[in-house]
Amino acid sequence: MSTPNFSPYVPIPDGAFLRQCIHCGLCLSTCPTYALTAREISSPRGRIRMMKNVAEGTMPLTETFMHEMFFCLDCRACETACPAGVQYGALVEAARAQVEHARALQTGESSQLKKFILRQIFTKPARLRFLARLLRFYQWSGLEKLALWLRLPRIFGKKMMALAPMAPRIEAKFTFARLPEKISPRQGKVRHRVALLVGCVQDVAFASVNEDTAAVLAANGCEVIVPRHQACCGSLHGHTGDAEDAKMLARKIIELFEAVEVDAIIVNAAGCGSFMKAYHHLFADDPALHRRAENFAAKVKDLSEYLVEIGFKQPPQTLSDCATYHDACHLVHGQKVARQPREVVRAVAGANYVELNEASWCCGSAGIYNLTHFETSMQLLERKMKNIVATGAKMVVTGNPGCAIQLQHGCRQFGVSIEVVHPATLLRRAYERMGGI
Ligand code: SF4
Ligand code: SF4
Structure with missing residues (x-):
């Protein structure tokens, strides 16, 4: 497919993916922006149709197109629902790069x-x-x-x-002040060797989650390497159409983690993990780096995914109150990891685990969506909070810092006392009740 109204200088929505859409509409009921507006152009099918029209030259890159590409949450719920296998996330991220490029040409500046x-x-x-x-x-x-x-x-x-x-609460000590470069299991021999991504928001606002992650991995026989000099993985940039910075940051992360010999690269933030598992798509035009990125991506594992894979040590079922689980979009839709975090939560909560209605419906956090589309983000948060409150849970578990910040805000807004906890923290607390880890 030639692409007359897209620029060749930034990523272009893939013609093969665009042609894959058979316009069946099965994705519509899963789309939060369609649910809010009931407008076809705010649905996955409508957005794909617009991308196709721009690519074919039958529609210019209009303000409506630009608005819709960023009104979309990039939650990828439509991707899970799609029977034709349309890779919607890759499409919208390329379309966003086009929008940013066009805006920069028009005004000299992106947002x-x-x-x-x-x-x-x-x-x-x-x-x-x-x-x-x-x-x-x-x-x-x-x-x-x-x-x-x-x-x-x-x-x-x-x-x-x-x-x-x-604004997220900033912790007193960041990750590198809490964790040495190498953490060994306190008991037993080393069964696995892994590296830990500390993240950017995770590092300053949830450094304790990184500490819990390392502790839980060590308790399960892992030697944990925490490479120094880590920067952002580029996911925030990639998801919002800044392809150049995303590539620059991805290259740095690949080089840093290539220097350590490990079985897996553990990520405890869903948005980062989802992006890192697809690093190779960023380097499609550079065969050498593409191959290195593919090798890197094959090692990336979400924490709960890895714990289940290695058969994590079962903790005592210690929760006396109900707990529920909220799926981060980039874990459930981006990485198709839904069963494993529930296994972790159920291992601790036992019969006190209660499934959340619409657990995989976006909470409105969506990267920096709550900054750029505040009102829509709050509408989605309200829907999520009503579902959470209806469970009667005193704890909601989720594996993404953006969701945690959003849900903590929701709890304050609703005046409810519900703790928002990462699976690593939940498991570490349970292990500690077993008599230390
Ligand atoms: S990514 Fe989410 S918001 Fe965007 S079209 Fe798909 S379902 Fe709708
Ligand atoms: S479900 Fe897939 S094929 Fe059907 S309209 Fe949505 S994106 Fe297109």
Whole structure:
């Protein structure tokens, strides 16, 4: 398929995937933006039709097209539902790269806020950690309370006032201050050797989850390598159409992890894992790097996926209250990992596990969607919170930092006391009750 209205200088939605769509509509009922709007153009089928029209030159790259590619959550629920195997995630991410390219040509700039956050902060780990420390000081010194009480974020607009309370709580110590470069099992011999991705948001806001992940792996006979100098894996950039920075960051991660001999690369953040498992698609035009990226991607495992694969040590069933599980989109739809995290939660919760209605429906976090599409994100969060509250659970388990931040905000908004926990933390607590790990 020639692609008249797409630029050849950035990724192009794959013609073979576009032709695969048979317009059956089976994906429509799974699409959160279609459910909200009931408009065909806000559905997967409608968006694919638009991409095809632009590729064939029968439609220019309009404002409507640009809006729809980013109104989409990239949750990939449509991909799970599609009987024809359309790789919707790859399509929309290429379409977003086209939109960003077109916007830059039209105005000289892509979205300012996005550019600042992704390019100036998330490509530079030292800068991210410095800003995180400032944010922690603001949060713990009382300045945040005062600023919110005085409604100061309003100076930057109504949206900032709504977003301010959503800022993730920054931890006192980041991952490298908590974990040595190598962690060995306390008991028994080494049965597996793995490397751990520390992430970017995960590193500053959920460093304790990284610590729990390493502890749980070590308790299961793994020697855990934590390579230093890790930057962002590029998923935030790739998912939002910044193909160049995504490639640059992916290349750095590949080089860093190639230097260690391991059986698996463990990721405890769904969005990162999903992106890293597809690194090779970024380097389709570079055969040598494509092969290296394929080898790398084959080793990437979500934590729960790996624990089940190696037959994790069964903990005592210790939860006295009900617990439920929320599927992160990029784990259930992006990586097709749904059974394994439930096995982990059930191992601890036993009969107190309760399945969540619409567990795989997006919570509205979706990368930086809650920053760029705040109102829609909050509508989705409300739907999710109603389902969570209906379970009667006192704990909701989820394997993605973005979902955790969103659900914690939802709990505050709904005034409910429900703890949001990562599977690693749940399992570590249970192991500790067994008498230490
Ligand atoms: S990725 Fe999600 S929001 Fe986007 S079209 Fe598919 S189901 Fe709808
Ligand atoms: S389910 Fe698949 S083939 Fe059917 S309309 Fe949706 S994307 Fe196209």
